Amino acid sequence: MTDYMKYRGNCKEMSESLVADNPSLTLVRGFYICPIWGEEQHWWTKTTDGEIIDVTSAQFPSNGKGEYVEFDGMLQCSQCDKQIAENDINKSHGSYAFCSYECYGKFIGL
DSSP, X not given: OOHXXXXXXXXXXXXXXXXXXXXXXXXXXXXXXXXXXXXXXXXEEEOTTOOEEOTTGGGSTTTTOSEEEEOOSEEEXXXXXXXXXXXXXXXXXXXXXXXXXXXXXXXXXX
């Protein structure tokens, strides 16, 4: 089994397990920017002094040598590009988020 197959899609679960074993770690949601693949949604952990511990980094061809960016809770409306807090999303469709039903309607052609 390749590292890709072993770790891909298991980032959150494996990171949560690490935190359960070591409560001093913090679970982090965000993006990993791989120099080869680009931006990928990802989960990892960090220590109290900010050191990143990514038990699934081997899934990436850059093996964790890229940039880790924590999710700030803001999303961009897929229609008008307005920045909206994740908790304030009015409508979502698949991986698209919308600030209003008006933007959702425009997006789907209504």
